[in-house]
Amino acid sequence: AEYRLGRRYRFNAVHRLKGSELSGHSYTVEVALRSPLDSRTETAFDLARLDRMSSDILGEINYTCLDDLPAFQNQPPTDENIAAFLFTRFASALDCPLESARLRVTHHQQFVVNP
16 A cells, blocks of 8 residues: 655745845645555654655755745745745655645645646
8 A cells, every 4th residue: 555644844934025125934835745654664654754854955945035045046936936946855855756745825825736
């Protein structure tokens, strides 16, 4: 059997609006992955390992101005681009398929990236 599992994480960042005005957000990212059950551990994926990956990935952007990061030098840090950045970073860190990355900006605004 294959399992779908995930975690939800938070980070804070600002980005520049038109001109030099800053806009800050408390973002939530939800990552979902697929993995078969490991017969040795009887678990589908080590969630502590996912937490460590998340800490590394989100540590790069937490409490930063996203416009100043190399990932956003050639494209603006729109919510869509932030979601795509997170999907790419998590997908490259995992050794199993990433099913989705969902960026929640508010309760009413979210962006989902699928492979």
